[in-house]
Amino acid sequence: xQSVTQLDSQVPVFEEAPVELRCNYSSSVxxxxxxxxxxPNQGLQLLLKYLSGSTLVKGINGFEAEFxxxxxxxxxxxxxxxxxxxAEYFCAVSARLLADRGSTLGRLYFGRGxxxxxxx
Amino acid sequence: xxxxxxxxxxxxxxxxxxxxxxxxxxxxxxAMYWYKQKAKKPPELMFVYSYEKLSINESVPSRFSPECPxxxxxxxxxxxxxxxxxxxxxxxxxxxxxxxxxxxxxxxxGTRLTVT
Numbered sequence: 001x002q003s004v005t006q007l008d009s010q011v012p013v014f015e016e017a018p019v020e021l022r023c024n025y026s027s028s029v030x031x032x033x034x035x036x037x038x039x040p041n042q043g044l045q046l047l048l049k050y051l052s053g054s055t056l057v058k059g060i061n062g063f064e065a066e067f068x069x070x071x072x073x074x075x076x077x078x079x080x081x082x083x084x085x086x087a088e089y090f091c092a093v094s095a096r097l098l099a100d101r102g103s104t105l106g107r108l109y110f111g112r113g114x115x116x117x118x119x120x
Numbered sequence: 121x122x123x124x125x126x127x128x129x130x131x132x133x134x135x136x137x138x139x140x141x142x143x144x145x146x147x148x149x150x151a152m153y154w155y156k157q158k159a160k161k162p163p164e165l166m167f168v169y170s171y172e173k174l175s176i177n178e179s180v181p182s183r184f185s186p187e188c189p190x191x192x193x194x195x196x197x198x199x200x201x202x203x204x205x206x207x208x209x210x211x212x213x214x215x216x217x218x219x220x221x222x223x224x225x226x227x228x229x230g231t232r233l234t235v236t
Contacts (some may be wrong), residue, residue, distance in 0.1 A: 008152040043227035051222045110162035
């Protein structure tokens with residue numbers, strides 16, 4: 001079974017400070033991990049993804065995440081945040097949903113979300 | 121700008137009304153999804169269409185009726201909803217890879233539904 005735990009529901013931080021949003025997962029099979037961001041009154045936007053290869057993944061808006069298999073973690077980091085980074089951040093793991101016509105679809109299991117608030 | 125377009129952005133409906141939510145994408149994706157998101161919660165999967173056929177229904181009440189007229193369009197027909205159905209309804213699409221379930225989802229901005 002797959003599950004995702006986001007340890008912090010809210011993370012307040014001052015502008016230009018570094019930030020880390022924590023995510024731990026459990027999965028019995030191959031792992032594909034994602035971070036999505038949701039700005040107020042909008043849908044979810046893909047920040048970055050880990051599929052395979054290098055464990056350090058760089059995404060949009062200066063964010064990066066590191067896949068750590070031994071600790072089953074995929075923490076999101078940014079060295080210097082801006083007020084515009086204020087949003088809800090969701091970590092997600094993909095699991096096989098179905099196989100049809102020789103192809104596969106994945107189902108996303110989301111964490112509960114972390115509200116990042118950046119103060120001036 | 122999102123590549124998945126949802127209309128309307130906001131919808132208020134009574135419990136006896138019939139309304140429809142619409143979703144459109146032109147990325148050539150052959151999988152489309154409906155999610156429901158309550159405030160301060162992650163999205164919950166409702167339906168999945170693969171190659172215009174309903175593949176997954178996550179035990180959604182029959183007052184929600186999805187439809188996929190073609191590979192670019194996805195509708196959600198609403199009838200006799202309850203106030204607790206008020207939520208943000210998100211449409212998403214993805215590629216259907218041959219080998220692995222790692223294709224990211226592309227989300228629309230959602231329809232904010234209020235049932236009175």
